[in-house]
Amino acid sequence: MQRGRPKKRKVTAKVVNPREETDFTEYYDNLNGEDVLDVKVIEGQTESKATHDVISSTALLDQLYEDTAIRDYVSTRKLHDKEILDRLKRPCFRHIKGTNDCEESLESPSRRYMKLGYHDIHSRKGGKRSTETYTRPDEGNYGLVKGGLLYNDLFRVLYDMDEQDKLFVEHINKLRDKKGLNPTSYELFETSMTFLEMQDFFIEQLLPPPAKNQNAANERQIIRASMYGSDDGKGVSPEEDQCCAVCNRNDCDSSNAIVFCDGCNIAVHQECYGIPFIPEGPWLCRRCLISRNQNQRCLFCPSTTGAFKQTDNGYWAHVICALWINELYLANPIYMEPIEGIQNVPKNRWKLTCYICKRRVGACIQCCRNSCFLAYHATCARRADLYLRLKKGIKGAIDNQSTLVTFCDKHTPREWALTHGTRLGIEKTRLFYSLSNIKRRSEETNRISVTSDIKKELTNTKSYLFRWSTHKGAPVVPILFVKRLQEFFKKEHLDIQGCLEFAILVSKYWTLKREASKAPLIRRPDPSNYSSLTDEQVEERFTVLNKIKEDVLKLTDISESAVKHSEVSKALNDEIINQAELIHFPQLYAVDSLGQLLLKCDKSNVLSNALQDKDLNSQGVPSGQEIIEKIALHQYQTTQTLINDIEKLTDYVVTHESKSSGIYRLLKSTWGKMKKRKYTETLRMEKLAADTGIEDLKERKREGLQTKKTEDKGKMVREDAPTSKDIPIAKRLRE
Known part of the structure; x- marks a missing residue:
């Protein structure tokens, strides 16, 4: 006998395709796509008139078809469509005064x-109002x-x-x-x-700034961190170092130090918060700098503490939220602001509910496990001590967000779970965001326990009447x-x-x-x-800045001149190397010059890629790749050897390859037009180097150069300078 509840059968819903994706036979059973349609021609009309004249649809039907069934169908269809249109709701409009109507009733302000x-807003010309859009003047x-x-x-x-x-x-x-x-x-x-x-x-x-009891404030933060956790690194014991509010690490070095805000006491790395230079005096985070003593809400989470930056539309958001939400990015990675890409966040992400704080606020991230879809805020994960890891640091996370890895408490790595109490952290976070606890914490913020007599005495003092702000922080x-x-x-x-x-x-x-x-x-x-500066001090600073600007412009000119000098020096060194090769190794220079001309013509690398699947060595024909390697390794001792290999490859290509192939066009057309002239020049250069006394000139250079002073123009003249016979030879070799 079967016990328990009966098994529910799985009901699969029928998939209905849209009309445009449905085959036409489902709507028209008797319509055959292979049938031939009859064509009827209107008699008594020329082709041009039938093509260009516009004829009403009813007249065309009367002329084309004499069958009354078609006309009845058309009229019935029109009546049916009219009934459908009559049942539809018609749009209604009401006149609303626009900006032009409002501006006409406004009076011009006085001078x-x-x-x-x-x-x-009213133009002075012709008594007409200006149609140009008003823009604020320069701020x-x-x-x-x-x-x-x-x-x-x-x-x-x-x-x-x-x-x-x-x-x-x-x-x-x-x-x-x-x-x-x-x-x-x-x-x-x-x-x-x-x-x-x-x-x-x-x-x-x-x-x-208001005087604070730092010891009491630290004790209060430690107690709050032990009860509710911490998402900004504050509340650690005096024996421990406060961690960064972004990366949750406390290690630092001279180039990436940890900086403390003098307003809210958060700790951030220079790279994590975008602080290229540490100021000499007090430093304030961006929230304390712009919105002092105001609790700002993050756009992507319910937390009001931590390292904030502004978005491109003026809202506030945590840097950690901007890092972990894939659609967001930092416009300036050096200064880590502003946060952009809010419009790229999909609607589904805004609808996710954090399983830690149980709130549907902001945008959540999800567990990196493929089979897990638990969603949670980045700050809730930090407060609950979940696994949040930056594999390649903060800069790697900015460049590639796939280096960010996070897991929920169920899929936390074992090594992390042994040293971090994630389950207890989740309970602390839920207690922190519970409604009753929020109300109690707001009432106890900055409250000092005093007796009723002391309170009455304090309220009757003269300083209480001259306070600067209300109990809610508004200025008086x-x-x-x-x-x-x-x-x-x-x-x-x-x-x-x-x-x-x-x-x-x-x-x-x-x-x-x-x-x-x-x-x-x-x-x-x-x-x-x-x-806080006077006009003279501001003017003095502007003068210094202008001088610095002039120095920077001069450095720019000097840098450009240095670049040009380097380019000229490089060209000069290349020319010296070519001349040295021409003088000391004339034959190799001639062979290399011919090989370089061949490679320069091969702009598409046809020689190295063509004829790779054919066995050319058995036929005694070198491949294009072999010729390129020999040229690069200086294995051709004479120019004639290189010419023979090129001609063998050319004869094979002309015989066996089609005229449309790339190697045929290279060797027959491009190289064929210039090879006779290049062969002749290279052979002449090689012969000239062999016939002249270049070896004698090299032997004389090895003996050393002796110089002496001359009285003509105070110049140095070489005793073994090339004779008038040698100079034309060098020129001819270079040519």
């Missing part, structure tokens, strides 16, 4: 705002750019309003209307927000900003009623906006700029 960076004129931010720079409005700002301005205007004050404009609001952002930037440069606007904003309005002749009240409302709104966005509202400058 007071235009000098602050606003642009008139080099702005104050908030790298290397050009100074306190007394020309002010330019950089803030752009959104829908929320529009509602806030309308709310302010309602309040002002109740008090009988004039409404404010959108331009005034954007100007105020830009001014507050710039003032906050200058204050941040003056504020010292000091009264100095409000006063400066009022002075700015007066300076730019932006008259507004109730200026103090308006400045206070905008300052409060700016604080709330910063608290919600957790980032600057305009494009902030790079903190490594020259804002």
Whole structure:
């Protein structure tokens, strides 16, 4: 008797091919592809008229066919198609105001705002609006750019309003209307927000970094690493060296040192993070440099710690995520930024769920085992201590991503599993990303346990009232900003009623906006700029840079001259070698010159490749490969020997090979046109070298050269200089 559940039968779904891939016999049973079709000709029409005149389809049917069945079929088909079209949904349209309609209703800003960076969208010519697309002016004129931010720079409005700002301005205007004050404009609001952002930037440069208890911070990191693991290398014991946040190794050398960030205390190799030169002073990672004290989310994983770099569209991502996701790449491998290729990541990768953190966030990688499809984030694998190996280092991983190998906990190599607790690491990672734990950790961040009396005493102190930021990290606007904003309005002749009240409302709104966005509202400058320098110091640095630029250009010219000198020296040395061979080994020089001419004509390497399958040695004919080898090894002692081998091969090719073959065209056409002249010149050169006293000249050269001073023009003259008889001989040999 069979027990248990019955076995389910496998139901195979019928595969249905698309219509264009289906044979026509499945739709038309009675249609035979071999049948001959009848052709009917319209009588009474010339060929040109039947070809070029356009005839309606119904008239052509009436003329071609007298059968009513065809006409009935066509009419029935039309009615059927019409019924199908009537059942389909028809598109509906509604008119939406475009940018042109909105711009027509806008008023041109006043000249007071235009000098602050606003642009008139209406053309002054002929009373018509300009059709050209507006583009921002050169950002080099702005104050908030790298290397050009100074306190007394020309002010330019950089803030752009959104829908929320529009509602806030309308709310302010309602309040002002109740008090009988004039409404404010959108331009005034954007100007105020830009001014507050710039003032906050200058204050941040003056504020010292917050004092931290380094020992307490290290103990807290060690405890957190033991409880939840670490994906950035922090939290190791004092006896151990902190590992790199990218490659997870702590070995280094003088050319690839480990650098610590003075902001977030992560450790990275120079090659892993793109640090060609270590600065003398403090060094900040890219996230601490651009977005200080802000938790940035990675675009490909849920982690907020580690070594970050920016993508080409302004988002943030881990360097380790960019390395392990195959579709991503680093545009500049020297500086390891920006991260590009986000559009190449397939949709299926974005839909994968990490089996470690149980989250469907970002893009996951998968186990390298062919039969395993487990997906996990790169940072989750690092926190869980899974197998992540760079076979050829960081540079090899950038050049070839197939050198990256990773395995899940089930397929981890045995050697790795013996020294790393992957199962325990997975549990720590899941605990770290659990919802209740995230809420508790966010509440306990930077919290100091104090009693209620001490807390009351601290909140009543004067320093608490003058704090620089809220409990969520948003900056608090000091009264100095409000006063400066009022002075700015007066300076730019932006008259507004109730200026103090308006400045206070905008300052409060700016604080709330910063608290919600957790980032600057305009494009902030790079903190490594020259804002702390005076105009004279900046000008002095520019002068030094211009001198360095001139020196570099001079070095470029010197390098080009050195290259030309090397080329001329090489050509001169080649000529000296040729002359030496011509004088000391004239016969070999003649043979080699003829052989080199033959090889120069063989541009397609026909001699070495042709006639390889035929036995030419039995017929006493040398092959092309044998001739080439003898020429290269200088085995031809006389020119006539080389000529005989070439002619034997030519006679064989003319007799046995077709005229269209490559070797026939080479030996009969290309070489045949010039061989008589080349043979004659080479034999004449060889005979001339044998008939002249070249051996006597060589013997005299071995005895040494003696020189003496002459009074004519202070030149050195050789006692054994070649006589007038020898000079024409040398010239004739060279020719």
